Amino acid sequence: xxxxxxxxxxxxxxxxxxxxxxxxxxxxxxxxxxxxxxxxxxxxxxxxxxxxxxxxxxxxxxxxxxxxxxxxxxxxxxxxxxxxxxxxxxxxxxxxxxxxxxxxxxxxxxxxxxxxxxxxxxxxxxxxxxxxxxxxxxxxxxxxxxxxxxxxxxxxxxxxxxxxxxxxxxxxxxxxxxxxxxxxxxxxxxxxxxxxxxxxxxxxxxxxxxxxxxxxxxxxxxxxxxxxxxxxxxxxxxxxxxxxxxxxxxxxxxxxxxxx
Numbered sequence: 001x002x003x004x005x006x007x008x009x010x011x012x013x014x015x016x017x018x019x020x021x022x023x024x025x026x027x028x029x030x031x032x033x034x035x036x037x038x039x040x041x042x043x044x045x046x047x048x049x050x051x052x053x054x055x056x057x058x059x060x061x062x063x064x065x066x067x068x069x070x071x072x073x074x075x076x077x078x079x080x081x082x083x084x085x086x087x088x089x090x091x092x093x094x095x096x097x098x099x100x101x102x103x104x105x106x107x108x109x110x111x112x113x114x115x116x117x118x119x120x121x122x123x124x125x126x127x128x129x130x131x132x133x134x135x136x137x138x139x140x141x142x143x144x145x146x147x148x149x150x151x152x153x154x155x156x157x158x159x160x161x162x163x164x165x166x167x168x169x170x171x172x173x174x175x176x177x178x179x180x181x182x183x184x185x186x187x188x189x190x191x192x193x194x195x196x197x198x199x200x201x202x203x204x205x206x207x208x209x210x211x212x213x214x215x216x217x218x219x220x221x222x223x224x225x226x227x228x229x230x231x232x233x234x235x236x237x238x239x240x241x242x243x244x245x246x247x248x249x250x251x252x253x254x255x256x257x258x259x260x
Contacts, residue, residue: 007169008074015176016063019143022181026139026188037248038189038209039136049133055144058130062143062150069155073162074169095171102161102175103225109157111229115221117149134187137205137212142187182224191241191249202227206251210239215253 034041050058117128130146143154158179162172185197186208198204203222211220219237222230230236237253244250 007173008071008078011074011169011172011176012067012070014173015180016067018177019059019063019180019184020140023139023142023184023188026184026190029192030138030188030190033190033192035247036190036192038191038206038251040244040246040248044136044138044189047135049135050130050144055134055141058144059140059142061147062145062154065147065151066155066158069151069159073159077163078169098165098167098171099175099178102165102167103179105164106157106161106179107222107225108229109160110153110223111221113153113157114223115235117153118217118221132212132217135212137187137189137209139184139188142184179224186224201225206239206241206249209251210237210253219253 030037030041039047114128117123127146127149131144131149134141134144143150145153158176161175165175167175182197182201185195186203186205188205189209191198191206195204198206203224203226207220207227208223210216216237219235220227220230221235222228227236239251239253241249242252
């Protein structure tokens with residue numbers, strides 16, 4: 001398939017376009033889905049400590065950095081014939097292996113960096129706390145971070161996933177678009193019926209919502225795919241999803257964890 005532009009450019013910018021398109025869909029759905037919200041619209045407007053305009057500016061800044069790093073990474077890792085490498089030339093087994101490897105590398109990097117930013121008081125106060133200004137997460141706030149965190153956690157994690165998995169720039173278009181969709185979904189603040197991410201992944205919007213609450217800041221660090229590191233290292237917080245008075249759902253942690 002000939003896209004007309006290089007795979008490197010597509011791998012850089014398609015995930016950014018996907019981010020805004022997919023989060024925009026959730027914004028529209030949120031207007032008509034009060035009964036599927038994890039927090040009320042009133043709480044979203046009143047409890048968050050940052051304006052939506054500031055969130056948009058912060059995300060755009062991170063995406064500029066992300067694009068620059070991606071272009072540099074492609075420039076130093078691919079040769080002149082890289083654009084001729086197509087998905088069709090790789091077997092399905094190889095593609096699955098690359099995807100799974102990239103997912104595991106990304107999860108591992110983000111878990112340990114994310115957890116360290118919570119336990120290091122300086123890093124939390126001056127860097128990671130910016131993301132937690134979103135007490136009530138919403139879709140296009142998924143990448144609202146301090147620029148340093150965006151670089152260390154997301155951009156470096158993505159670069160490592162690309163390098164270790166050995167995927168081509170063309171394969172990266174699909175992988176990073178998928179990772180972007182998953183990250184947006186985890187922050188969407190909705191529990192919609194039939195959502196495939198909720199069926200196939202334990203790490204989902206309710207799981208991550210627990211982490212954004214005060215009682216959950218030392219738990220549920222895993223993102224964006226699996227929860228293995230939380231389970232292995234004892235930072236998994238079990239919760240139940242219950243109907244909220246006034247409509248919608250609420251992710252409530254087990255009592256013994258909430259009392260810790």
